Amino acid sequence: MGCMLHFLTSLFLLGSLRHPLTQCTVQGSEFQLEGDYLIGGLFDIHHVSAPVYHGRPETTECSSQHFLLPNYRRFQLMRFSVEEINNSTNLLPKISLGFEIFDHCSDTQNYPGIFNLISVNGLIQPWNEPQKQQTNNTDVSKVIAVVGPFTSTQALTIAPLFMTDLIPMVSYGSSSSFFSRKAKFPSFLRTVHPNKDVIEVIVSMMVHFHWRWVAFLHSDNDFGNDGLEMFTRRIKDTEICLPYTTGLGYSTNYPQIFKHIEALRINVIIVFAPKINAEALIMSAIQLNVTQKVWIADDGWSLNKRLPKEKGIENIGTVLGVSQPVVSIPGFSDFIYSARSQTHCKNAEKNTFCNQFFNCSILSAEEILAGDPSFSFSVYSAVHAIAHALHNTLQCGADHCNRNITVYPYMVLAEMKKSNFTLLNQSIKFDENGDPKYGPFSIVFWNNSGDAEEIGFYHFHPSVNFFINNTKIKWGKNGEVPSSFCTPECPKGHARKQNGIHKCCFTCEICPNGTFINTTDPYNCMNCKDTEWSTEGSTSCNLRSVEYIPFTDIGAILIIAGSWALVVLSIAMSVLFAINYNTPVVRSAGGPMCFLILGCLSLCSLSVFFYFGKPTTSSCILRSLPFILFYTVCLACFVVRSFQIVCIFKMAAKFPKLYSWWMKYQGQWLIITVAFVTQAFLLGIAHLSAPPKPYNETVWSQEKIILSCDTKFEAFSGSAFVLVFLCFLCFIFSYMGKNLPKNYNEAKSITFCLLLLILTWIIFATVQVLYKGKYIQTLNALAVLSSLYSFLLWYFFPKCYIMMFQPHKNTQQYFQGLIQNYTKTISQ
Ligand SMILES: *[C@@H]1O[C@H](CO)[C@@H](O)[C@H](O)[C@H]1NC(C)=O
Ligand SMILES: *[C@@H]1O[C@H](CO)[C@@H](O)[C@H](O)[C@H]1NC(C)=O
Ligand SMILES: *[C@@H]1O[C@H](CO)[C@@H](O)[C@H](O)[C@H]1NC(C)=O
Ligand SMILES: *[C@@H]1O[C@H](CO)[C@@H](O)[C@H](O)[C@H]1NC(C)=O
Ligand SMILES: *[C@@H]1O[C@H](CO)[C@@H](O)[C@H](O)[C@H]1NC(C)=O
Ligand SMILES: *[C@@H]1O[C@H](CO)[C@@H](O)[C@H](O)[C@H]1NC(C)=O
Ligand SMILES: *[C@@H]1O[C@H](CO)[C@@H](O)[C@H](O)[C@H]1NC(C)=O
Numbered sequence: 001m002g003c004m005l006h007f008l009t010s011l012f013l014l015g016s017l018r019h020p021l022t023q024c025t026v027q028g029s030e031f032q033l034e035g036d037y038l039i040g041g042l043f044d045i046h047h048v049s050a051p052v053y054h055g056r057p058e059t060t061e062c063s064s065q066h067f068l069l070p071n072y073r074r075f076q077l078m079r080f081s082v083e084e085i086n087n088s089t090n091l092l093p094k095i096s097l098g099f100e101i102f103d104h105c106s107d108t109q110n111y112p113g114i115f116n117l118i119s120v121n122g123l124i125q126p127w128n129e130p131q132k133q134q135t136n137n138t139d140v141s142k143v144i145a146v147v148g149p150f151t152s153t154q155a156l157t158i159a160p161l162f163m164t165d166l167i168p169m170v171s172y173g174s175s176s177s178f179f180s181r182k183a184k185f186p187s188f189l190r191t192v193h194p195n196k197d198v199i200e201v202i203v204s205m206m207v208h209f210h211w212r213w214v215a216f217l218h219s220d221n222d223f224g225n226d227g228l229e230m231f232t233r234r235i236k237d238t239e240i241c242l243p244y245t246t247g248l249g250y251s252t253n254y255p256q257i258f259k260h261i262e263a264l265r266i267n268v269i270i271v272f273a274p275k276i277n278a279e280a281l282i283m284s285a286i287q288l289n290v291t292q293k294v295w296i297a298d299d300g301w302s303l304n305k306r307l308p309k310e311k312g313i314e315n316i317g318t319v320l321g322v323s324q325p326v327v328s329i330p331g332f333s334d335f336i337y338s339a340r341s342q343t344h345c346k347n348a349e350k351n352t353f354c355n356q357f358f359n360c361s362i363l364s365a366e367e368i369l370a371g372d373p374s375f376s377f378s379v380y381s382a383v384h385a386i387a388h389a390l391h392n393t394l395q396c397g398a399d400h401c402n403r404n405i406t407v408y409p410y411m412v413l414a415e416m417k418k419s420n421f422t423l424l425n426q427s428i429k430f431d432e433n434g435d436p437k438y439g440p441f442s443i444v445f446w447n448n449s450g451d452a453e454e455i456g457f458y459h460f461h462p463s464v465n466f467f468i469n470n471t472k473i474k475w476g477k478n479g480e481v482p483s484s485f486c487t488p489e490c491p492k493g494h495a496r497k498q499n500g501i502h503k504c505c506f507t508c509e510i511c512p513n514g515t516f517i518n519t520t521d522p523y524n525c526m527n528c529k530d531t532e533w534s535t536e537g538s539t540s541c542n543l544r545s546v547e548y549i550p551f552t553d554i555g556a557i558l559i560i561a562g563s564w565a566l567v568v569l570s571i572a573m574s575v576l577f578a579i580n581y582n583t584p585v586v587r588s589a590g591g592p593m594c595f596l597i598l599g600c601l602s603l604c605s606l607s608v609f610f611y612f613g614k615p616t617t618s619s620c621i622l623r624s625l626p627f628i629l630f631y632t633v634c635l636a637c638f639v640v641r642s643f644q645i646v647c648i649f650k651m652a653a654k655f656p657k658l659y660s661w662w663m664k665y666q667g668q669w670l671i672i673t674v675a676f677v678t679q680a681f682l683l684g685i686a687h688l689s690a691p692p693k694p695y696n697e698t699v700w701s702q703e704k705i706i707l708s709c710d711t712k713f714e715a716f717s718g719s720a721f722v723l724v725f726l727c728f729l730c731f732i733f734s735y736m737g738k739n740l741p742k743n744y745n746e747a748k749s750i751t752f753c754l755l756l757l758i759l760t761w762i763i764f765a766t767v768q769v770l771y772k773g774k775y776i777q778t779l780n781a782l783a784v785l786s787s788l789y790s791f792l793l794w795y796f797f798p799k800c801y802i803m804m805f806q807p808h809k810n811t812q813q814y815f816q817g818l819i820q821n822y823t824k825t826i827s828q
């Protein structure tokens with residue numbers, strides 16, 4: 001880099017430019033002030049409005065270019081600031097501060113001024129260690145820092161020349177985000193917010209007014225392209241779409257832009273461009289009769305003085321803008337008035353080379369003060385930040401500074417990064433990227449009287465605070481906030497289905513039941529949780545009610561009472577049977593087997609208790625296990641009993657061997673035991689492979705969760721088969737014995753009981769197919785209980801009745817009489 005600079009230096013400075021440079025240090029020029037230390041300044045008082053083709057090398061002559069009043073005002077502000085500091089007794093006491101300012105009118109071709117700033121004694125030398133015993137300061141640059149330049153492109157082209165020697169470059173207008181990268185721009189600081197912040201304010205406005213379909217017109221340069229990049233990045237996760245964007249330059253086809261915007265039905269146009277582009281755009285909008293739009297201005301033109309007063313501006317719609325807050329700088333107008341009355345204009349010779357000329361007699365003080373006040377505070381704070389840094393570098397006290405210290409720009413830079421001082425009530429600080437940590441934005445509205453009226457603000461520090469006073473804005477003709485969208489908002493409970501590439505263009509589809517949609521993701525219906533439900537087109541889910549039969553339920557109480565009654569009745573009957581143990585009724589009922597049956601029935605009734613309350617794994621197991629197991633025993637008893645009634649005599653006659661075997665090995669008990677063991681084995685396998693588990697029934701009713709037990713039918717099919725098989729056997733045997741004598745009517749009552757049993761479970765199964773509500777538990781318990789009662793009431797109860805109230809029927813003689821009658825009728 002050093003060699004490169006050397007080369008450039010000899011090329012430009014020592015060549016043809018050397019001579020004019022020395023010539024133009026005219027005393028009394030507005031562009032120069034002598035001082036112990038100098039601050040460089042770069043202001044585009046004029047601006048090259050169109051690129052010019054040169055056939056031979058030529059320096060740009062700024063004074064003949066397009067004049068920019070706002071920038072001239074900023075230039076005056078720098079002069080004022082330096083003078084104010086020079087006059088001040090607190091800041092840099094007894095040190096005089098001067099400046100060297102250049103008109104920087106071209107974005108890319110303004111090197112003479114820059115070389116002047118970085119050269120010492122007409123030479124640009126790469127940085128070398130200062131000699132130790134230095135007595136003479138003449139080889140140290142007096143320029144300790146540079147204020148400017150304004151635009152990002154200008155800053156980008158010249159920044160490397162200042163970065164190499166770490167000369168602080170404090171820009172008051174270059175807002176492109178790449179200057180925040182300190183690795184590339186180590187000595188670059190700025191007193192203007194980076195584009196990201198302006199875009200943040202603009203996006204906040206879009207969100208505030210619900211504008212989602214916008215055009216972004218930007219200047220076709222580093223500043224504008226960076227703005228576009230920031231904007232597209234910022235709106236990525238918002239509802240805002242950018243259907244149209246284009247760069248504005250020297251040869252923009254405005255009619256075509258507006259034709260596109262009209263065709264896309266865009267009502268909100270963001271114009272992110274400096275004064276020159278913005279003025280051209282708005283003027284052509286007026287000319288082309290563009291109407292009813294909302295224009296969003298960035299801080300480059302929101303405080304424009306000329307456009308709001310333009311004839312026909314009211315037709316183009318509403319102009320809102322993000323602006324720098326207008327800070328009135330005390331003493332500035334006095335300075336301008338007194339400067340006008342002085343006469344250094346007349347001394348200024350028109351100099352065609354060095355760009356330090358402005359014919360100030362063409363402007364009055366009023367005209368200067370009426371210029372766009374944007375960036376004033378930026379310039380003011382930039383100069384003050386440099387002065388404070390110098391103040392600290394020189395270790396200044398209350399009334400003197402240490403003049404022995406040789407000040408190099410990098411020292412000033414180090415102090416600037418630590419800046420912490422108060423200026424016009426604002427606390428001036430820089431963040432680690434050299435971006436300002438102060439300063440809000442104002443939101444302005446161009447009102448009917450042609451002024452930019454402040455209607456809101458956006459504060460970044462200490463915390464984000466955004467406010468717009470809507471009542472201050474007068475919207476177009478009907479006074480309503482204009483809308484800008486591709487598709488209007490979906491009705492509540494509808495999901496968007498994107499059409500094409502823009503997320504703003506969509507059709508609306510209602511969300512089906514069981515799903516909901518809210519503002520966090522308007523494109524997808526989200527499923528409700530299992531514990532929730534919703535109707536069609538919902539924006540939220542309702543909690544499902546959890547249902548089960550508590551012990552306090554009236555049905556539960558009745559059924560539990562029923563099962564207690566069953567137990568009590570069983571015990572009572574057992575006692576009664578025990579008392580009448582040797583009577584024929586008891587013997588015909590099965591004798592000892594009766595106690596087994598009654599005991600099993602009581603044990604079965606255990607199951608009933610577990611149908612109520614919240615299901616748990618154990619209660620689910622206990623719902624079925626005791627019932628199936630002991631009911632198997634009961635059924636086996638009845639099978640044996642009916643077998644004995646019907647077949648035992650025939651067996652004795654036809655198969656005497658089998659009969660004796662049966663009698664010898666207590667065949668009845670054997671069969672009962674086999675049935676019990678088989679069932680116990682099957683249940684054991686079933687519970688090991690697929691134990692019943694609590695289960696939340698969510699399908700049957702969408703508003704409720706029904707707590708029930710999940711029993712795998714496959715696992716329990718073996719047990720069920722045993723039960724059905726026993727039933728079947730029992731039914732066959734008892735049916736065969738339906739014609740037996742009356743005292744042997746056990747067979748009949750068993751048949752009847754079985755019919756009842758089958759009927760009960762058929763009814764239950766039918767209901768369960770149709771109804772899965774909570775009362776299915778009650779019904780299930782009822783079915784169990786009725787299975788138990790059917791035996792108790794139709795098998796045991798008649799026998800108890802005979803024992804208690806018809807003892808004459810409970811005698812041997814009565815039984816024999818009946819049997820004889822029976823044999824008679826059979827033999828007839
Ligand atoms: C600086 O002081 C001079 C003389 O005292 C005065 O004329 C001038 O207005 C002052 N300038 C500022 C900016 O205060
Ligand atoms: C301001 O600077 C000028 C030129 O260097 C000097 O003559 C003058 O005394 C300074 N004013 C103050 C108040 O220090
Ligand atoms: C100091 O500067 C003077 C004049 O500019 C020069 O003659 C002298 O040689 C310098 N001294 C040193 C030590 O550089
Ligand atoms: C704009 O409107 C004016 C008057 O209404 C009309 O004279 C002019 O031709 C229009 N211009 C365009 C480009 O439509
Ligand atoms: C400055 O402008 C005035 C008025 O326009 C003119 O008379 C004068 O000659 C100009 N001076 C120079 C040096 O161009
Ligand atoms: C500055 O240097 C001079 C001579 O070298 C010395 O007399 C004086 O004390 C120094 N001042 C300070 C503040 O160091
Ligand atoms: C800045 O200065 C103020 C008062 O002058 C002080 O309270 C504050 O701590 C300083 N902040 C930093 C970061 O140095």
Ligand SMILES: *[C@@H]1O[C@H](CO)[C@@H](O)[C@H](O)[C@H]1NC(C)=O
Binds near residue numbers: 424425
């Ligand atoms: C600074 O703030 C104080 C009180 O907060 C106020 O009185 C004063 O007017 C403010 N000064 C400026 C220049 O805003």
Ligand SMILES: *[C@@H]1O[C@H](CO)[C@@H](O)[C@H](O)[C@H]1NC(C)=O
Binds near residue numbers: 447450451452453
């Ligand atoms: C426009 O704004 C200015 C500045 O805020 C204000 O003085 C003026 O009254 C406003 N005009 C209208 C018509 O509201």
Ligand SMILES: *[C@@H]1O[C@H](CO)[C@@H](O)[C@H](O)[C@H]1NC(C)=O
Binds near residue numbers: 469470471472
């Ligand atoms: C908003 O502006 C209206 C009219 O200009 C004013 O009356 C009102 O007080 C303002 N509201 C707020 C919150 O500043």
Ligand SMILES: *[C@@H]1O[C@H](CO)[C@@H](O)[C@H](O)[C@H]1NC(C)=O
Binds near residue numbers: 512513536
């Ligand atoms: C919910 O949707 C299902 C299937 O889409 C339908 O069968 C059911 O009837 C719906 N329920 C209600 C309450 O709309």
Ligand SMILES: *[C@@H]1O[C@H](CO)[C@@H](O)[C@H](O)[C@H]1NC(C)=O
Binds near residue numbers: 518519520
């Ligand atoms: C939208 O739903 C999600 C997921 O349930 C939830 O986290 C979020 O808070 C909801 N947002 C609103 C605004 O209701």
